[in-house]
Amino acid sequence: MGDEEHMNKFAAAIVNSFELYGFVKVINHGLSTPKIEQAFAWSRRFFALPLETKMKSKHPPKSNPHRGYSYVGQENLSALTRADRNSPRLYDLKESWDQGATDDLENPNLWPEYSDIPGFQEFMEVFFHECHETEVALLEAVAMGLGLSRNHFDSMHTDRVNEFRLLHYPEVEVKELQSGINTRASEHTDFGTITLLFQDSVGGLEVEDQSQMGVFRPVEAVAPIMVVNIGDCMQRWTNNRLKSACHRVTIPPRCSDGCDVIDERYSIAFFGKPNRNAELYPHPLFISIDNPSKYEHTTAGEYNQTRLVKVY
Ligand SMILES: O=C(O)CCC(=O)C(=O)O
Ligand SMILES: [Fe+2]
Numbered sequence: 001m002g003d004e005e006h007m008n009k010f011a012a013a014i015v016n017s018f019e020l021y022g023f024v025k026v027i028n029h030g031l032s033t034p035k036i037e038q039a040f041a042w043s044r045r046f047f048a049l050p051l052e053t054k055m056k057s058k059h060p061p062k063s064n065p066h067r068g069y070s071y072v073g074q075e076n077l078s079a080l081t082r083a084d085r086n087s088p089r090l091y092d093l094k095e096s097w098d099q100g101a102t103d104d105l106e107n108p109n110l111w112p113e114y115s116d117i118p119g120f121q122e123f124m125e126v127f128f129h130e131c132h133e134t135e136v137a138l139l140e141a142v143a144m145g146l147g148l149s150r151n152h153f154d155s156m157h158t159d160r161v162n163e164f165r166l167l168h169y170p171e172v173e174v175k176e177l178q179s180g181i182n183t184r185a186s187e188h189t190d191f192g193t194i195t196l197l198f199q200d201s202v203g204g205l206e207v208e209d210q211s212q213m214g215v216f217r218p219v220e221a222v223a224p225i226m227v228v229n230i231g232d233c234m235q236r237w238t239n240n241r242l243k244s245a246c247h248r249v250t251i252p253p254r255c256s257d258g259c260d261v262i263d264e265r266y267s268i269a270f271f272g273k274p275n276r277n278a279e280l281y282p283h284p285l286f287i288s289i290d291n292p293s294k295y296e297h298t299t300a301g302e303y304n305q306t307r308l309v310k311v312y
Contacts, residue, residue, distance in 0.1 A: 026228055039198070055071070058071075066107065076312070099128065156275055167185075167269065174262060204249045208245050236282060273300065
């Protein structure tokens with residue numbers, strides 16, 4: 001099969017998977033297995049630091065800049081869906097580290113002190129760039145699969161507004177997650193274009209079935225397999241042809257019948273995001289008399305801010 005034919009098949013397959021399942025599992029994505037293992041090792045080292053050391057690069061109490069260390073319970077993801085449903089808050093038992101591009105002067109990174117974790121910043125800066133390259137390559141496939149020109153999304157992703165997140169879910173008793181008060185990550189959609197996610201072998205990630213809304217299905221894919229899901233901006237550009245699937249992290253399937261304690265869990269998410277000035281209005285290809293635009297004009301920067309202020 002020629003390169004072009006191969007690429008067309010891949011493009012059609014991933015768009016089909018996004019439509020059916022709301023996410024896709026990707027292998028041979030260009031990020032090497034040793035690199036991903038190193039990223040998990042850095043994550044373990046970072047979260048193993050004493051709390052007071054992590055708190056030296058603490059995420060501000062409000063949403064901006066969305067950078068640095070968030071302690072367990074600081075972020076309220078459940079505000080995204082629960083506020084609309086008048087339900088009480090669900091607490092996410094997770095801690096996280098957020099990072100953006102080094103040259104993003106609007107949102108400077110909050111690095112730990114070098115002597116606390118030497119080499120962390122250097123590794124993370126390089127890995128951020130590598131994930132961005134992978135994101136752009138995947139967006140070319142998504143564009144082709146949708147019938148747009150291959151480089152359609154390129155110019156909207158030049159500023160690398162992406163966010164990179166290390167996540168750690170401490171060991172927890174199953175009954176805590178059954179309490180209705182706590183979870184690992186409340187159901188939510190991601191705000192950006194696409195998200196690249198790596199998870200360890202503990203499991204617990206679930207995505208809403210696109211043909212049975214309200215039904216969540218486990219996504220069993222252990223790194224180096226990459227899970228990719230659609231974000232809200234892509235949903236808007238495609239006027240809902242590709243949906244930003246709701247997902248959450250909860251009790252892993254193998255624990256539902258019997259274990260008392262769920263192991264700690266690590267995951268790494270790279271949120272690919274459009275340039276802040278990118279217009280999110282649906283592309284004409286996805287609008288017709290029978291299918292008018294479901295969205296108003298807004299920019300990616302404004303949209304991101306409306307979501308972020310809810311969770312911090
Ligand atoms: O930890 C995971 O597997 C998912 C995390 C997630 O969905 C998020 O941070 O947006
Ligand atoms: Fe997410």
